[in-house]
Amino acid sequence: MSEQGFLRISIAATVVIAALGIVFGILSGSFSIAFDGVYSLADAAMTGLALWVSSLIVKSAQSDAASGRIRNRFTMGFWHLEPIVLMLNGCLLMTVAVYALINAIISILGGGHELHFGVAITYSAVTVLVCAGMAVLGIRLNRSLKSDFISLDIKAWIMSGGIALALLIAFLIGLAVVPTPFSWIANYVDPAVLGLVCLVMIPLPIGTVWKALTEILLMAPVDLQDHVDRVATDVVDRLGFLSHRAYVARVGRAMQIELYFIVPEGLPAKTVEEWDALRDEIGAAIGDESANRWLTIAFTADAEWAE
Structure with missing residues (x-):
């Protein structure tokens, strides 16, 4: 499988997860699931942009007539677009996470909210399986391709899988405390886990953003x-x-x-x-x-x- 082939599969899987996240987030009343859907949607958009840049770079290196016209118009190539896309991707994901963290804090201070745990648990379990499968597929493929785009996409799947796993554990705990004297905790489960997930996610793309910035600034390795x-x-x-x-x-x-x-x-x-x-x-x-x-x-x- 080529780099472009994996990115196409990743986009399709991410769009499905994003749609499920938004729908299940509304049905369950979960801000964290809705955030996961929005995060996945942003990641799908960035992966689509990465696919476009990757295809341009590959086409510019080919010897057919269409590629020749591209090279004549863009004589310096398209390599410079790659770090720009990586930096934009990392910054966007961090921005989404910061915004979600602010919403989580506001929700906690407001007393939390009621959550339909059954729907939330179903979504989280399905998402964990999909994310784990895509991450494993990407890791195996990138052993030979060594693509920065695939590497970043693997990180995104691992992050999404981590979010879903954290949500699954939190929702199971919330469901378990409902029939107990500690049922008041259930209202805080969703915003609390969202806040914790965001605190973990925010620093993860920093390494990618810094590497991309050094390349944009043409810093000598x-x-x-x-x-x-x-x-x-x-x-x-x-x-x-x-x-x-x-x-x-x-x-x-x-x-x-x-x-x-x-x-x-x-x-x-x-x-x-x-x-x-x-x-x-x-x-x-x-x-x-x-x-x-x-x-x-x-x-x-x-x-x-x-x-």
């Missing part, structure tokens, strides 16, 4: 910068060049490298084929050659061209 510098330094020492300048970034699945070598003035002339052979040698030493590697190698005697 330390490991990639060190690797390129080692390769370039070896070339400088071996061929008697003066120095080098390396500019690197990771943007989504793309690795962007611009490498400039400062050569001595009056260096004996080389043929274009010899310079190209040297570029091939340097590119092979850097590694990871694929459609997602953007590599520029230049030679100049004027250091200002490399700054």
